[in-house]
Amino acid sequence: MASVRIREAKEGDCGDILRLIRELAEYEKLSDQVKITEEGPFVVGYGLYYYIYSTWKGRNVYLEDIYVMPEYRGQGIGTKIIKKVAEVALDKGCSQFRLAVLNWNKKAMDLYKALGAQDLTEAEGWHSFRFEGEAMRELAGR
Amino acid sequence: MASVRIREAKEGDCGDILRLIRELAEYEKLSDQVKITEEGPFVVGYGLYYYIYSTWKGRNVYLEDIYVMPEYRGQGIGTKIIKKVAEVALDKGCSQFRLAVLNWNKKAMDLYKALGAQDLTEAEGWHSFRFEGEAMRELAGR
Numbered sequence: 001m002a003s004v005r006i007r008e009a010k011e012g013d014c015g016d017i018l019r020l021i022r023e024l025a026e027y028e029k030l031s032d033q034v035k036i037t038e039e040g041p042f043v044v045g046y047g048l049y050y051y052i053y054s055t056w057k058g059r060n061v062y063l064e065d066i067y068v069m070p071e072y073r074g075q076g077i078g079t080k081i082i083k084k085v086a087e088v089a090l091d092k093g094c095s096q097f098r099l100a101v102l103n104w105n106k107k108a109m110d111l112y113k114a115l116g117a118q119d120l121t122e123a124e125g126w127h128s129f130r131f132e133g134e135a136m137r138e139l140a141g142r
Numbered sequence: 143m144a145s146v147r148i149r150e151a152k153e154g155d156c157g158d159i160l161r162l163i164r165e166l167a168e169y170e171k172l173s174d175q176v177k178i179t180e181e182g183p184f185v186v187g188y189g190l191y192y193y194i195y196s197t198w199k200g201r202n203v204y205l206e207d208i209y210v211m212p213e214y215r216g217q218g219i220g221t222k223i224i225k226k227v228a229e230v231a232l233d234k235g236c237s238q239f240r241l242a243v244l245n246w247n248k249k250a251m252d253l254y255k256a257l258g259a260q261d262l263t264e265a266e267g268w269h270s271f272r273f274e275g276e277a278m279r280e281l282a283g284r
Contacts, residue, residue, distance in 0.1 A: 030266075086273065086281035097278050103267035116277030121269035124172075125245035128262040128270065131228065135258030136239050139228035 009046065017046050024067040028102060047081040051092060061089035063099040078108075082115060100128065150230075151188065159188050166209040170244060189223040193234060203231035205241040220250075224257060242270065 048065040190207040
């Protein structure tokens with residue numbers, strides 16, 4: 001088993017990360033939503049996160065994507081990425097760490113629960129809604 | 143019926159907005175999650191949004207909260223707030239406009255759908271997960 005190091009991304013990782021983004025989209029059955037073509041051979045997983053500043057819910061970190069290449073799974077790399085994001089989030093003073101998962105991805109849901117996450121859709125009934133281009137333009141009367 | 147103007151918030155609106163945040167939390171049955179005490183008499187509704195920059199999903203706007211005081215409902219103020227956010231989002235080059243809603247709030251869900259939003263939890267199965275303080279500290283080994 002190759003040794004795996006969890007670190008923050010560098011500019012030179014872009015090609016690799018784009019390749020993984022495409023792999024993740026295939027896994028999520030959302031490939032039609034990805035329009036990138038670059039390739040790269042070295043990075044085996046990634047977590048893409050950002051910070052959210054909200055007046056009353058405090059500063060949050062949101063993990064947009066997390067992905068590990070199939071041949072590198074089962075080594076706890078996903079857990080290590082989540083732990084790394086939790087460290088960064090605490091360092092930045094975040095009070096929450098959120099992420100979204102597809103309900104057919106039971107393995108991921110079970111992992112997040114095992115790591116202490118709460119399923120807000122199940123527990124409180126939260127649904128995610130999205131307006132896209134055409135709907136946005138209609139709303140704005142453009 | 144009083145005339146209602148939809149505008150961006152100013153610093154002096156903070157007290158009013160905090161009052162509305164508390165009202166919204168009561169409506170969402172999440173009052174225990176709000177710890178504010180300020181009061182104010184003039185603002186009758188608000189939408190709290192932020193921008194999200196994501197590498198491959200483009201620039202998004204996320205509507206964190208939307209609230210209109212009960213006595214001002216039925217005048218289309220919620221719709222006007224959503225339209226205003228869509229305008230701002232388009233001006234900022236956003237490709238998506240997201241929000242979350244509790245599944246027992248059928249009136250809101252129906253409104254968002256009528257305005258052209260897609261329920262991603264229903265359509266694609268997305269669930270929201272959250273790690274809070276203690277779980278984050280455990281993850282980070284602190």
